[in-house]
C-alpha cells in the first residue's frame with residue numbers, strides 16, 4: 434500500500450527529536466505538542482512572540498550588565514583586584530594570550546549580543562502586530578545560525594569551576610556581574626524553550642519583502 438506524502442511545505446520537524454508532523458492552523462491560544470517527545474512545537478503567534486521578545490530584551494540588558502559590572506574580586510596577600518569581563522579581555526590583548534582575548538570577546542560578548550539584537554530587531558514589530566522591519570527574515574535567520582556559537586552560558590559554568598579552584602588560593606568575592614550572567618543563563622534557557630520557530634517563520638513569511 435502506498436500512501437501519498439503531504440507537500441514538503443506542510444511538514445514541520447520537532448526541534449528536539451526531528452519527528453515530522455503535518456502542520457495545521459491552530460485555534461487561538463492553542464498549542465501543538467510533538468507526538469513523540471511532547472515538546473511544544475507550535476503556539477498561536479503574537480502572545481508567544483511577545484514573550485520571546487521580552488525574554489530576549491531581558492537577556493540583552495542582563496548581558497550588558499554582566500559584561501561591564503565587576504565580575505569578581507580577589508584578595509590575596511594584602512592585594513585586592515576587581516575585574517570585569519571587559520577588563521579581562523583588554524588585559525589579554527598582547528602576546529600569546531591574544532587569541533584567547535579574541536575568542537572571549539567573540540563568544541561571550543559580540544556573538545551573544547548580535548544574536549539577541551537580531552532577534553529583537555526581527556520580532557519587535559511582530560509582537561505589536563506591526564509590519565516587520567526590512568531584512569527581518571535575514572535577522573532571524575542570523576540569530577538562528579549564531580545559536581550554537583553563543584557561549585555566555587558555557588562561560589559561566591567554566592568560571593564557576595575555576596572559582597572553586599581559585600577559592601583555595603585567594604579570598605574570592607563574587608561581583609554583581611556573576612549574578613547577571615546567571616540571570617542570562619536562566620532567561621536564555623526559558624527563551625529557547627519558548628521560542629516557536631515555526632510560528633515565527635510563518636509570521637515572517639507573511640510579510641512583504
Ligand SMILES: [Zn+2]
Pocket residue numbers: 447448449450451452467468469470471472
Ligand atoms: Zn519531538
